[in-house]
Amino acid sequence: MAAEAEQPGPPGAPHSEDFVYSEDEFILHGAGWRSEPAPPGYMLSRFDRALQEGWKHRMELGLFRYHLGELETRVLPGPMQLVAQLNVQRGTEKRKSQAIHSVTQPFNPQEFNFTQIRPGEVLFRMRRSPACPPAAGCPQLDYVLVVINVSPLELGHVLLLPEPTLHLPQVLTPELLRFGLDAVLLSAHPGFRVGFNSLGAFASVNHLHLHGFYLGWPLLVESAPAEPLSPAPGLFFLRGVPAPGFLFYSQGAGLDALARDVCRAADHLLRRGVAYNVLVTRGEPPRGEPPRAGGARAGLRVLLWARRAALGPGAQAALPVALCELAGHLPVAAAPAFRGLTEAEALGAIRQHLLPEPQLEQLRGDLARLLAP
Template sequence: MSDLTQACKVHPMALPCDSNETSYLLPANSEDWEGHGIPDFVYRQEELLLEGIQWPRRAPGLPDAPPPLSRFDCVLCSAWRQRMELGLFRYHLGELQTQTLPGAVGFVAQLNVERGVQRRRPQNIRSVRQAFDPEQFNFNKIRPGEVLFRLHREPGLPGALQQEDILVMINVSPLEWGHVLLVPEPARGLPQRLLPGALQAGVEAVLLSSHPGFRVGFNSLGGLASVNHLHLHGYYLAHRLPVEGAPSKPLDPGGRLHLLQALPAPGFLFYASGPGPELEALISRVCRATDYLTDHEIAHNLFVTRGAPPGKTSPSSALTGVRVILWARKSSFGIKEGGAFNVALCELAGHLPVKTSQDFSSLTEAAALALIQDCLLPPAQAEEVQAALVALTAQEEQESFQKYLFSY
């Protein structure tokens, strides 16, 4: 394990929570969990961290230092660790064996045998547009102790979008330490179709973390979402990923939509330098794209990470904003056996949770690329999707211009 990985690995899970944040911890007696209630995590505009977030760099003669904890990191990780100690997960997650595969891509492979064996079987999904079924497993049926807190913005925080309250709960079959689900108002019974308020919460969760490796993602139905109840994933990974600074080309004159050109897979890149009108426009643009894909029965995966602006390709580039990458892909329903890994949001971003020791020891970059590229759309269909999203972007630009004219 590299010094950088070791330095990041102890952050943020190994550090204790501030004593003022104990309201997010459960009572020792499980009989008291029902009456414990769900604590609120209310965040302010100034907690959305824009500058100074980067991977640690070694000072001569000194080990790498982990980044300081944000309040969000402190609360999430202390509560998450307590649930692990209380046995609320399907398995105990130790430090995962990790390697960077040799090659140009920089795949980060991790051996996670327990997740491959013990995770809940995916639901019987037949359509990207499938309706919510209250008889199937959903997040209204979880144990009270699995919920960490309710995430919502401070009243009056600037923003045109109405922000739903988001329940942040443990993923009982975690990919990595700190793996949580962000579930908007589960009682509404929303199907797994991305909504602007949910995406805004996911992007702002990334901005609330001071750890460069906290990412958020979304799997559509047919894109390996295993539960048809609206949710996003959030987790820590103490490694750079290829998509943080991969090169791209603009697809529209205004530079609102880019095509990520680097391996492991081409995807549509959206970028915002921080919260405000630019971020709200990004969220609207992304959800227009996912609505198009859903309406046309095209499965998709989405990944949110801090990263460099489009055109900045150096792996040492400052993480000056938020990159949202959207991949359209072939639909895949049910559990897929036989491959070293299943292809969903993290695999397309370059993080490979591998299911068996044999596959972990033998996996090569070429084999990983073959698995990923087998899940992508055929070239002709990919070109149709690209043309449709470019047209949607142009339509949005025209609507924004007309709105500007009518405001005078």
């Protein structure tokens, strides 16, 4: 999914405000599927209202590259339950992705970056309360901007950005990921997801950001059982899904430690030249416990996919397979392809970007040892 914002815009644009929250607002029980599909407004928390109302207001003001209506959607026949959506305008109107030559490419101020966003594109600043006292060894990141993606993938598609003037490259940090974990727990909708694309994994802008968006369909990666990877007690491996990957799980506790572990694993991949994608979503415990009553999601699943790095000019012509596709959500830009797409075709395209099994097996051992107590 491409990350976009535009040059300074019209006078009279709305100004952002602070969204101050505490962990008491985390929704740890009851965020479940009432029906399928689930419209994004069918249940709203204070966070959902702030995001959706601000996002729709910006759509009315014409701050997006196109008007996003209800997207034609189909669940492909087959065991993977792939969710395909037709979004023609995103395919034609979004900004061209930057050329990426390394998974650790430094920030380049001459390329498009988020210092160029218009003030009206910022919905609010997320701030955690109470503020961390200076003597407590606080993280450097004490707020993130929640900004519209001007080429939206779905309703409520936003970016979570650290202060843009820090000029941070697209390498995931525990501080930013912690805000992403918070955002998912602040939403009452089980289909609000947060994700990250590394360089070489179809990040389109080399400036640190997360994606957040609503999708009104459950995904198999949120319920499929996973195998533990000993000796790391909190690390699992997920098979039998569109793309096998590493799984971390929390029921809402230990979020700082969870964010650090995910980023330690991600940094290990980068040191070996391996690109990665991350998805944060509500989901079932890893060992395949029965679903909760009413489809309620019991906790957070964080998926980390190690994958082939798509680098250089030729990568721009390849079929983009980023966090959505690996999770089983398939944005499609052309109507004929959308209507004729089969599960086998989609899985074939996804698996071209995966690591060979011997390399993945080596990484399973590496990460299990890295995250061992």
